[in-house]
Amino acid sequence: MQLPGTERINEAGHLEIGGCDSLLLAERFETPLYVLDETSIREAASRYIHSFEAEGLPFQVLYASKALCTMAVLQIVHDEGCQFDVVSAGEIYTALAAGIEPNALYFHGNNKTAKELRYAIDTHVGHIVIDNLDELTRLQEILRQRETTMRVLLRVTPGVEAHTHEYVQTGQEDSKFGLDLLSGQAMAAAQRANEDPHLILDGLHCHIGSQIFTLASFELAIEKMAAFAARLQTELGIQIPWLNVGGGFGIRYTEEDRPFTPEAYVHAICQATRHAFTSRHMPVPGVMIEPGRAIVGPAGTTLYRVGVRKEIPGIRTYIAVDGGMGDNIRPALYQARYEALLANRAAEVPQERVSIAGRYCESGDMLVYDAFLPKVHVGDLVAITNTGAYTYSMASNYNRVPRPAMVLVKEGQADLIIERERLESLIAFDRVPQRLRSLSAINAVAG
Ligand SMILES: Cc1ncc(COP(=O)(O)O)c(C=O)c1O
Structure with missing residues (x-):
């Protein structure tokens, strides 16, 4: 099996991450434990940035915070030169608390509330990515009341959906996200934005999928976006300074996944943009991308302790670990491998095939089917690799299980960046109405 980042097997035969022995990490911080390899995050972010530098177009790499949004992670990615895609007041708040300048934030989302829009404006977020006509109306109203301006991108659905190794050209995309081209929503939004002195239209955005292993899907989306930009120029006299082509760059979860390198993705995107705009005699815009998974996915490993071995002869051997869908919902949610x-x-x-089950009360709480491992015993430490993206950020307290800690490792040093939740944290927001108080008092005494 190919180990990601700085992972290796040390002289003791233990998995080592960022120079730290995983057994010592598990002893010191307990399990389940998210381990995050700082070097891997830095390398991924800087490779995307350096790839763009080599291309010579104006660019921005926006880290898609939804993949993993903690203050330490945002600081690391910022340090490497990224700006940020944020999708809620919570992500904005986290970024600001991490010391990120608000101008570096691009606020996404298909239903930003008026409260969130006001928060974004009042905290001077750099850009809002307008997703639909209702949001545009809401934003225009707030800006008028506040007597201020906002830089915006328009999120357009280009009618291209990328599915891993192929793309589907849908013409009109059936999606809850974005302004649709065929029905004229995108054109209407551009016209309204262009006419409103409170809005500065800085560019267009699209996002065509995740775990994309084909360059043609990006190329096709760029072609469609350029065709739309050409219409904006001829019909409305609008020139587009920036084209944001979203995220979705694939990573290698299993040996079947064959991602391109950051250099290859960026080169294909820049070439396609140059070609699509110059062939239409238009100035080539700056290019933005929004990688999330590709920056933090390979950097994460989750450590679990084996608590149960259940053999069903002729059927399956289950290995139950002390975490599962509460810390990684992806296998249960979309059969992620x-x-x-x-x-x-x-x-x-x-020497044996086993299936790794979680500890939550759902039959679907399975982490890995048919893993090929040495004979597994109770007490062993299981590591699942490439768990940096969409795990902690999607974690829950299902079954009232506290969420695990996260530790950042680098060159033999391990620092806690998310504390393990405690039992008290689970009831921190519970409130008991007055009429039930006597019961909870009795329980508190009993406890
Ligand atoms: C608008 C947008 N940008 C970027 C991303 C990040 O995608 P990924 O983590 O696959 O790179 C997403 C993911 O859902 C998204 O919706």
């Missing part, structure tokens, strides 16, 4: 290894006996030869 991962690779696993035994962190405490990482050098041993695999």
